[in-house]
Amino acid sequence: MNFKKRENFQTSDKLLILVGSKNPVKIACTEDAFTRAFNKSFLVEGINAASGVSDQPIGEAETHLGAKNRAHNSREVFPEAHYWVGIEGGVDEDEYGMFAFAWIYILARDGKTSQSKTGTFYLPKAVTELVKEGMELGKADDQVFDQENSKQQGGSVGILTxxxxxxxxxxxxxxxxxLIPFVNENFF
Structure with a gap:
């Protein structure tokens, strides 16, 4: 984000949302989700915000913490926004194999927070083996499926579906x- 844009945020009639990532997919889906949920336009920007977790989070707690940290670290960098959004993808294992999911964490200017988790889906054994060896899921997908930078496109879910x-x-x-608590303030 450059400072010229920063000045425009203060004069814009649209509310500003900062996504704790420069990934174009995360920025686009955040803009679309907020627009649909509130039925109005927003100004959405991505910012490099540290997750404070490993490159490939494993388990619910680490993945959720990564999303939360991205939202809070975005606020530290740019406190003038109206909402800060952290999106963190993770993996875990159960008796059926390794599965992928993501946590979403939203922080509002008034301090209200909310979170939600995506659905889960299982990963192929070839991808699972690479992740277990320490490779990040996106890189494992690129290698197994002969892709390039798939995590900034359709990702694992896009490849597999x-x-x-x-x-x-x-x-x-x-x-x-x-966003349910933000669009239903009388109940939350």
């Missing part, structure tokens, strides 16, 4: 669910 559900759609639904 043959584009029926892409990463944008996958995150968008969870962001809308995380």
């Amino acid at each position: 043959h584009g029926v559900v892409d990463r944008n759609e996958y995150y968008r639904q969870a962001i809308i669910l995380a």
Whole structure:
């Protein structure tokens, strides 16, 4: 983000949302989700915000913490925004294999927070083996499926569903669910 844009934020009639990532998929799905949930336009920008967790979070707690940290660290960098959004993808294992998911964490200017989790899906054994060796999921997908920078496109979910559900759609639904307390303030 440059400082020229920063000045425009203060004069714009649109509310500003900062996404704790420069990933174009995360920025686009956040804009779409907020627009749908509130039925109005927003100014959405991405910012590099530290997750404070490993490059490939494992388990619910680490993944949720990464999303929360991205939102809070975005606020530290740019406190003038109206909302800060952290999106963090993670993996975990159960008796059926390794599965992927993401946590969404939203922080509002008034201090209210909310979170939601995407659905889960299982990963192929070839991808699972690379992740267990320490490779980040996006890089493992690129290697197994002969892709390039797939995490800034359809991601694992897009590859495995043959584009029926892409990463944008996958995150968008969870962001809308995380916005429930903000669009139903009388109940939360």
